[in-house]
Amino acid sequence: MNSKRGRNFRLALTRSSPVFFGYVILGLGYGLYMHNLGFSFWYPTLMAATIYGGSVEFIIATLLTQHFNPVNVLLITAVVGFRQFFYGISMLTKYPHRGWRKFLLLFGLTDETFVINYSLQVPDDCDETSVQAWITILDYAYWVLGAFLGGFFGATFNVQVKGLDFVMTALFIVLALEQFMQEKRHISSLSGVAITIGCLLVFGKTYFLIATLLLLVAEYYYFYRRHQKGGDRA
Amino acid sequence: MTIVQQVITIAIATVTNFITRWLPFNLFTSGKDDRDEPSPFIKGLGAFLPPAIMGMLVVYCYRNINLLSGDHGLPDLIAGLITVVIHLWRRSMFLSLIVGTVSYIVLVNFIF
Numbered sequence: 292m293n294s295k296r297g298r299n300f301r302l303a304l305t306r307s308s309p310v311f312f313g314y315v316i317l318g319l320g321y322g323l324y325m326h327n328l329g330f331s332f333w334y335p336t337l338m339a340a341t342i343y344g345g346s347v348e349f350i351i352a353t354l355l356t357q358h359f360n361p362v363n364v365l366l367i368t369a370v371v372g373f374r375q376f377f378y379g380i381s382m383l384t385k386y387p388h389r390g391w392r393k394f395l396l397l398f399g400l401t402d403e404t405f406v407i408n409y410s411l412q413v414p415d416d417c418d419e420t421s422v423q424a425w426i427t428i429l430d431y432a433y434w435v436l437g438a439f440l441g442g443f444f445g446a447t448f449n450v451q452v453k454g455l456d457f458v459m460t461a462l463f464i465v466l467a468l469e470q471f472m473q474e475k476r477h478i479s480s481l482s483g484v485a486i487t488i489g490c491l492l493v494f495g496k497t498y499f500l501i502a503t504l505l506l507l508v509a510e511y512y513y514f515y516r517r518h519q520k521g522g523d524r525a
Numbered sequence: 526m527t528i529v530q531q532v533i534t535i536a537i538a539t540v541t542n543f544i545t546r547w548l549p550f551n552l553f554t555s556g557k558d559d560r561d562e563p564s565p566f567i568k569g570l571g572a573f574l575p576p577a578i579m580g581m582l583v584v585y586c587y588r589n590i591n592l593l594s595g596d597h598g599l600p601d602l603i604a605g606l607i608t609v610v611i612h613l614w615r616r617s618m619f620l621s622l623i624v625g626t627v628s629y630i631v632l633v634n635f636i637f
Contacts, residue, residue: 341539365537384568464608479575483577483579
């Protein structure tokens with residue numbers, strides 16, 4: 292296991308391990324949720340493996356108990372998934388533009404995988420794309436495993452520790468803090484926090500991420516134009 | 526819903542979710558060469574957004590707290606603060622995650 296392959300995999304295992312705890316715990320919660328809606332364990336497992344997007348899966352689980360409405364499914368998934376479009380934009384310079392690994396990396400571009408792979412720093416003896424691909428595969432496996440366990444053990448596995456899912460919040464806090472300490476200018480970090488809080492208060496829980504991202508694009512457009520005119524760029 | 530309708534529902538969600546992740550690569554690259562660069566505006570946007578998105582995701586985790594009633598979101602805010610302090614002190618991701626999560630579990634189960 293001292294080959295380059297082994298090094299890539301081991302680095303991916305280390306980097307993705309916080310997501311292991313987070314995804315297995317959240318996946319368990321999601322599997323239990325579907326179990327309580329009356330679905331067999333096949334549903335959370337297969338939905339985790341196909342849709343592979345936590346917040347979308349929770350909503351689709353509820354929609355499956357209602358009347359068939361394909362247009363509604365499309366709209367809700369697009370609204371909830373809207374933010375992922377901007378993860379893709381941010382990864383244009385970090386992910387390959389062709390080949391099968393491109394599709395693997397994009398299929399698995401969840402919130403957590405985006406933040407981990409974006410922050411990833413790879414030593415010279417490892418291959419960045421391979422490490423990113425392994426992280427993506429591992430995160431995927433953790434999520435599907437959690438959903439399966441939650442759905443399968445359902446009622447038997449009712450020993451839930453309240454508050455364990457805070458691990459995901461802590462992960463995002465730590466990664467945002469690391470980003471903040473490493474960057475020279477804080478304009479993006481600070482406007483991200485400020486605009487999101489403002490939009491949450493104004494637009495509410497359903498649409499605040501969309502409003503935030505559109506405002507951030509507008510903010511960048513302003514800086515971009517100012518820079519083009521020869522001004523100072525943030 | 527019939528089983529076929531369920532399969533269609535899940536399929537639509539799968540395809541739509543994938544498209545939101547894949548679309549930028551379809552819109553802004555040729556897909557033929559790894560080195561071709563998106564336009565300066567898109568490239569700059571891709572560099573500007575990630576720190577903001579990381580901040581956004583932290584706030585997103587706090588979207589369900591209610592400052593005005595109940596526990597006023599205090600367990601979430603205190604545990605978040607503890608996570609930050611521990612991380613600034615030791616700068617070890619695992620220590621920060623463990624201490625942050627354990628303090629949250631203690632706060633919601635025994636204090637609030």
